Amino acid sequence: MREENKRMSEPKYNPSELLICIASRLMQDGNTAFIGTGIPMLAASLAQKMHAPNLVTVFEFGGTGAILEELPLAVGERRTFHRAVAASGICDIMETATRGFIEYGFLGGAQIDPYGNLNSTVIGDYWPPRVRLPGSGGANDVGSFCWRTIAIMRHDKRRFVEKVDFLTTPGYLGGPGAREAAGLPPGSGPYRVVSNLALLGFDDESKRMKLLATNPGITVEEVIENTGFELVIPDEVSQNPAPSAEELRILREEVDKERLYI
Amino acid sequence: MIESGIGELFQPPDLDAFREWNRTQKSKALVDKRMTEQEAISRFLYDGAYIGTELYGTVRAPMSLMRELIRQGHKDLRVAGQGVMELDILLATGRVRALDITYIGMEVYGTSQALRRAVESGQTKTVEWSNGGITWRFKATSMGVPFIPVRAMLGTDTLKYSSAKVVKCPFTGQKIALLPALILDVGLIHVHRADKYGNCQIDGISGFAHELSRASKRLIISAEEIVPNEEIRKNPDRTIIPYYLVDAVVHAPLGSHPGEMVYYYERDEERIKEWVEAAKTEESAQKYLEKYIYGVKNHEEYLALHDQARLDELTNLAKTLR
Numbered sequence: 001m002r003e004e005n006k007r008m009s010e011p012k013y014n015p016s017e018l019l020i021c022i023a024s025r026l027m028q029d030g031n032t033a034f035i036g037t038g039i040p041m042l043a044a045s046l047a048q049k050m051h052a053p054n055l056v057t058v059f060e061f062g063g064t065g066a067i068l069e070e071l072p073l074a075v076g077e078r079r080t081f082h083r084a085v086a087a088s089g090i091c092d093i094m095e096t097a098t099r100g101f102i103e104y105g106f107l108g109g110a111q112i113d114p115y116g117n118l119n120s121t122v123i124g125d126y127w128p129p130r131v132r133l134p135g136s137g138g139a140n141d142v143g144s145f146c147w148r149t150i151a152i153m154r155h156d157k158r159r160f161v162e163k164v165d166f167l168t169t170p171g172y173l174g175g176p177g178a179r180e181a182a183g184l185p186p187g188s189g190p191y192r193v194v195s196n197l198a199l200l201g202f203d204d205e206s207k208r209m210k211l212l213a214t215n216p217g218i219t220v221e222e223v224i225e226n227t228g229f230e231l232v233i234p235d236e237v238s239q240n241p242a243p244s245a246e247e248l249r250i251l252r253e254e255v256d257k258e259r260l261y262i
Numbered sequence: 263m264i265e266s267g268i269g270e271l272f273q274p275p276d277l278d279a280f281r282e283w284n285r286t287q288k289s290k291a292l293v294d295k296r297m298t299e300q301e302a303i304s305r306f307l308y309d310g311a312y313i314g315t316e317l318y319g320t321v322r323a324p325m326s327l328m329r330e331l332i333r334q335g336h337k338d339l340r341v342a343g344q345g346v347m348e349l350d351i352l353l354a355t356g357r358v359r360a361l362d363i364t365y366i367g368m369e370v371y372g373t374s375q376a377l378r379r380a381v382e383s384g385q386t387k388t389v390e391w392s393n394g395g396i397t398w399r400f401k402a403t404s405m406g407v408p409f410i411p412v413r414a415m416l417g418t419d420t421l422k423y424s425s426a427k428v429v430k431c432p433f434t435g436q437k438i439a440l441l442p443a444l445i446l447d448v449g450l451i452h453v454h455r456a457d458k459y460g461n462c463q464i465d466g467i468s469g470f471a472h473e474l475s476r477a478s479k480r481l482i483i484s485a486e487e488i489v490p491n492e493e494i495r496k497n498p499d500r501t502i503i504p505y506y507l508v509d510a511v512v513h514a515p516l517g518s519h520p521g522e523m524v525y526y527y528e529r530d531e532e533r534i535k536e537w538v539e540a541a542k543t544e545e546s547a548q549k550y551l552e553k554y555i556y557g558v559k560n561h562e563e564y565l566a567l568h569d570q571a572r573l574d575e576l577t578n579l580a581k582t583l584r
């Protein structure tokens with residue numbers, strides 16, 4: 001983390017702030033986004049205060065359309081339905097996602113593979129596991145039903161792996177056509193991966209992860225070196241703009257005043 | 263059948279037996295069900311029971327009931343595992359034999375160390391589900407049917423290590439996951455208001471109170487306020503849990519502490535962090551349980567361990583947010 005900081009020109013920011021800003025820019029005004037704990041909450045709040053005042057946040061235990069004036073600390077707490085349009089329950093939310101109403105879904109995990117499949121269940125064998133992680137929670141539902149999912153990940157070889165130890169949440173599974181063959185809704189699946197090194201997407205043909213843009217100060221080689229599988233590298237790779245002074249001000253002074261995450 | 267999850271079905275559903283139970287073991291009369299938490303837990307909990315809690319650890323969770331359950335020492339429990347603190351403190355006792363897990367963690371504070379110790383040691387067996395999945399299992403019971411078709415979990419190890427099945431849909435020809443109905447022996451729910459008969463109202467999001475209450479053979483309710491039956495009848499549209507589902511009503515002000523109760527009190531962040539820290543080792547977790555559970559007789563004594571001014575502050579703050 002410190003090394004990255006040294007490279008950065010003004011304004012200074014840390015890796016979490018960078019992840020939040022880049023994820024935030026992906027959130028679309030006037031559309032629905034399924035939000036989980038942590039960075040997605042910060043990114044959604046920042047987006048509402050920047051370019052997407054009518055971003056409709058959806059939280060799994062029932063909050064729809066909350067205005068994120070304060071940062072929620074849990075997916076069921078009062079801030080997830082603060083000035084919301086509806087406060088229902090988990091079945092309503094998951095069924096709304098099943099019916100195709102939720103465009104974006106934000107996800108995280110301990111491991112991701114070239115097809116965007118995620119692991120948040122165990123490291124090592126299933127039984128007994130070397131490390132027991134929290135489990136799917138709503139992630140499997142989000143990955144099954146949201147039209148476009150966005151994974152937010154720390155980028156290194158232990159996390160970007162050829163094969164996940166446990167496939168908790170479906171990405172493109174084994175490749176083109178695999179989601180549909182498994183019975184998942186056609187046209188849904190992984191859309192972006194936001195990491196501390198780069199912004200990645202998925203190749204239309206092969207459904208494998210593809211580099212789209214590097215983060216400020218990061219080279220294509222560094223992204224490749226820190227990825228445990230072969231990435232699709234297009235001829236042209238753009239650069240993500242660094243967090244702006246305005247984004248950082250809002251993030252620090254309004255979104256996460258208590259500095260719980262950043 | 264196209265695929266069958268290899269996870270053990272910890273609680274095979276018998277919907278006819280459930281109907282019979284609901285006919286013969288659940289009173290339809292309006293009777294006063296108020297009792298102490300000691301009485302409620304000792305009457306309805308037993309070793310080996312399959313239990314479930316609602317909502318979620320730091321939010322409207324039945325913490326006072328869970329602390330009493332732990333205090334009474336029931337063991338070999340099987341648990342529907344969607345939780346934060348309420349199931350974490352239970353896992354720390356080492357008395358959970360089986361877990362239908364969807365998520366157990368500390369949310370912003372990361373992975374649960376109590377879960378890690380229980381599962382990595384082989385003490386607690388696990389079977390996987392998604393959050394939607396486990397709630398739909400309650401919904402199947404609520405519907406009175408033995409399974410529910412859903413489009414979640416397909417194509418994943420979450421399904422492989424569950425006890426779900428995948429079949430070809432007879433109407434569309436597509437693959438569909440069938441999740442078995444989950445009938446709880448005992449459900450625990452904390453609500454804002456209940457009358458003495460057990461009619462319950464909840465403010466804010468309703469989580470999975472509707473589904474879990476209808477999927478429980480025995481249902482223990484704790485409530486911030488016990489209100490007259492007339493209050494319920496003034497706003498019957500607000501009743502999420504009708505009395506006939508309920509077996510015990512326990513008056514428990516601040517019953518979700520250190521979690522929050524929307525419009526009533528805010529979360530007690532320092533006390534939540536105290537558990538997160540304590541849970542890190544077996545030894546410190548036991549000290550926490552000793553201090554807040556075994557070392558006190560009941561919920562009243564638990565609350566007395568806290569600074570009253572701080573508790574008032576949490577309550578006053580919540581009221582200003584309404």
